[in-house]
Amino acid sequence: MRNIWRYLLVGVMAIGGAVCMPLSLYASENGEDGISYDQVASQEEQVKAQEVGVEGMVPVYGTDVADGVYEIEVESSSSMFRVEHATLTVSEGEMSAVLTMGGTGYLRIYLGTGVEAAQSDISASIEFVENEEGKHTYTIPVEALDMPIDCAAFSKNREKWYDRQILFQAESLPSEAVLVELPDYEQLRQEAKERRIEALRAEKEEAEETTEPEATESTLPEKPAFIEMEDGEYAIEVKLSGGSGKSTVNSPAGLIVKDGRAWARITWSSSNYDYMIVGNQKYLPLQDEGYAVFEIPILIFNEPMTVIADTTAMSTPHEVEYTLTFYGDQVMSKDETPQAAAQKVVYMVFIIVAICVFVSYINKKKRNGRR
Numbered sequence: 001m002r003n004i005w006r007y008l009l010v011g012v013m014a015i016g017g018a019v020c021m022p023l024s025l026y027a028s029e030n031g032e033d034g035i036s037y038d039q040v041a042s043q044e045e046q047v048k049a050q051e052v053g054v055e056g057m058v059p060v061y062g063t064d065v066a067d068g069v070y071e072i073e074v075e076s077s078s079s080m081f082r083v084e085h086a087t088l089t090v091s092e093g094e095m096s097a098v099l100t101m102g103g104t105g106y107l108r109i110y111l112g113t114g115v116e117a118a119q120s121d122i123s124a125s126i127e128f129v130e131n132e133e134g135k136h137t138y139t140i141p142v143e144a145l146d147m148p149i150d151c152a153a154f155s156k157n158r159e160k161w162y163d164r165q166i167l168f169q170a171e172s173l174p175s176e177a178v179l180v181e182l183p184d185y186e187q188l189r190q191e192a193k194e195r196r197i198e199a200l201r202a203e204k205e206e207a208e209e210t211t212e213p214e215a216t217e218s219t220l221p222e223k224p225a226f227i228e229m230e231d232g233e234y235a236i237e238v239k240l241s242g243g244s245g246k247s248t249v250n251s252p253a254g255l256i257v258k259d260g261r262a263w264a265r266i267t268w269s270s271s272n273y274d275y276m277i278v279g280n281q282k283y284l285p286l287q288d289e290g291y292a293v294f295e296i297p298i299l300i301f302n303e304p305m306t307v308i309a310d311t312t313a314m315s316t317p318h319e320v321e322y323t324l325t326f327y328g329d330q331v332m333s334k335d336e337t338p339q340a341a342a343q344k345v346v347y348m349v350f351i352i353v354a355i356c357v358f359v360s361y362i363n364k365k366k367r368n369g370r371r
Helices: 002-020 023-027 114-119 185-209 338-370
Strands: 068-071 074-076 083-091 094-101 106-110 136-141 149-155 161-168 232-242 253-258 261-267 273-278 281-283 293-297 304-311 318-333
Touching: 074 083, 083 161, 106 114, 106 136, 114 149, 114 161, 185 273, 232 261, 261 318, 273 293, 281 293
Parallel strands: none
Antiparallel strands: 068 083, 074 161, 083 094, 094 136, 106 149, 149 161, 232 253, 232 318, 253 261, 261 293, 273 281, 273 304, 304 318
16 A cells, blocks of 8 residues: 555656746757757847848958958947947957947857857857946957858847847958958949839839729828928928938928928938938939939928938948928028029139130230231
8 A cells, every 4th residue: 555655656746847847948849959949039029130241242351351450340230239349350360359249238149040059058159258348248250351240149138049140341441451452342332222222113113003902091101291482492401310420411401392381302411321211101312323312291390300211331221210300490592502602603613714714815816916
């Protein structure tokens, strides 16, 4: 009888142990390969990744860079994984970099994918080191510049690996440091921008030709604000805020009044923008070359209006949020703008020079006639 009770007790303990076993143990056996997929962030859990690099890039290896220590710019596929500062060390054809991160949300980096990180021993990943400012730094080997590098970052809060890509930009090094000729990246970016704009226009035309279901309030473009002015072209003072602070827009901007509603012609300080988003609508540039110029609706006056501009200044396009403030009490004739005044000055100088050349020519002809 005692033996029977002993066997029953052992059976109950075994069943209890199985029930109480941590769920994470079962989760770690989701796949036949035994990888702990519960430690890998799913697509839905990750911010949409941006591609790094630009078509036509050529990898630059350690043998192509002079020995030394350099500051280098690093592009990331995710705004959540921002490299604030990077120092590249090159010695006898080998490269390594110290990355200083913009946040402290990650504890480890693995050079590879999140699945590979979960499959590997923890010692295969790189743990952060806190610098004197309390920021997380990582020292990693660098196979090549101008080449996307897969890496996974382990989130402190989520306790999961997130897939990332980084790219070390060779063009950000001093020219004497790079021992090989780099492609014309400005040209590559311009070509990529033109392809994107062409694709966006084709997509827009296709959408317009396709029979769509009845438009709803959320799909209709937001209407420009009313303005008590006759239809025509004017100028209006505008202020830009947001982004890195490097970009500006011309002020005054063009003001176009159509059917009593206000539109703005925005001219950026660079050509590195391939579309703008206002409300729920995407607006393409008016020209493919030169400064980026867009015609967008003015939704409100004298208050910041949120817009998104897609910049191609980096290797891959990134959407950046800005605000534009249009000052309704500072509207003027388009002929009164500084740009128009400068244009008039140029015309006057041209006319004066032409007159001087003509007078000089006549005087010279007269002198030759007297001889």
